[in-house]
Amino acid sequence: MSIATNLSDVLTQIEQIKAAHQISHKVELLAVSKMKPYEDIKEAYQAGQRLFGESYAQEAVDKIKRSKEEGLKDLSWFFIGPLQSNKTRQIAENFDWVLSCDRAKLLQRLNDQRPDKMRPLNICLQVNISNEDQKQGMEQDQVQDLAKLCNDLPNLVLRGVMGIALNTTDNTILQNEFTQLKNIFLQLQASYHTVDTLSMGMSADMSPAISCGSNLVRIGTRIFGERNYNKG
Numbered sequence: 297m298s299i300a301t302n303l304s305d306v307l308t309q310i311e312q313i314k315a316a317h318q319i320s321h322k323v324e325l326l327a328v329s330k331m332k333p334y335e336d337i338k339e340a341y342q343a344g345q346r347l348f349g350e351s352y353a354q355e356a357v358d359k360i361k362r363s364k365e366e367g368l369k370d371l372s373w374f375f376i377g378p379l380q381s382n383k384t385r386q387i388a389e390n391f392d393w394v395l396s397c398d399r400a401k402l403l404q405r406l407n408d409q410r411p412d413k414m415r416p417l418n419i420c421l422q423v424n425i426s427n428e429d430q431k432q433g434m435e436q437d438q439v440q441d442l443a444k445l446c447n448d449l450p451n452l453v454l455r456g457v458m459g460i461a462l463n464t465t466d467n468t469i470l471q472n473e474f475t476q477l478k479n480i481f482l483q484l485q486a487s488y489h490t491v492d493t494l495s496m497g498m499s500a501d502m503s504p505a506i507s508c509g510s511n512l513v514r515i516g517t518r519i520f521g522e523r524n525y526n527k528g
């Protein structure tokens with residue numbers, strides 16, 4: 297299967313899920329290219345894909361630089377991985393969005409390190425919806441404080457929330473977690489006019505995520521194939 301075919305299959309599936317649940321808003325596709333070579337990104341780009349998600353700062357910066365050298369236009373880069381303080385500068389200087397912000401200190405650093413000549417950095421707050429200790433994401437009772445901080449920082453724009461559901465095929469659990477995040481999204485939207493993004497759903501749980509209101513799914517495996525965590 298080619299990346300172009302996979303992409304068009306995923307886009308078709310998104311439309312089918314929307315139709316089945318009578319969803320009329322736009323659902324955008326973020327192609328998660330972490331651990332995949334630059335050539336795969338280029339192939340997806342040539343097939344029309346414009347939004348890409350990366351999880352490792354240095355790997356991502358190399359790909360972003362290359363896409364600029366080669367003159368690829370209209371790309372948007374989303375940082376979706378665990379955020380570390382010592383990586384925020386690279387991220388602030390190269391990305392358009394950060395979906396995985398979960399601490400005040402990181403928001404502050406991203407704001408301070410965002411170059412003045414760039415547009416403000418788009419931020420989604422990552423919320424822990426699966427209650428797994430090892431998962432990234434703030435607790436739900438921290439969302440209001442961090443949303444206010446993000447909104448107050450001049451080089452950041454609060455765009456919404458992101459969540460990763462439990463790795464399960466149990467639809468009741470998935471729907472419960474996705475609905476919690478949707479409710480947080482609606483609350484934020486009532487307070488901040490910049491909030492428009494509810495990012496939930498990956499390759500395995502795209503369907504329940506869209507049925508619960510996601511408007512930005514993050515899909516890696518279904519587009520680029522399995523990632524090999526053991527190589528190198």
Ligand SMILES: *Cc1c(COP(=O)(O)O)cnc(C)c1O
Nearest residue numbers: 328376498499500514515516517
């Ligand atoms: C890797 C990753 C994805 C994509 O996962 P797939 O199962 O390959 O679709 C989505 N979101 C986040 C935060 C990720 O780290």
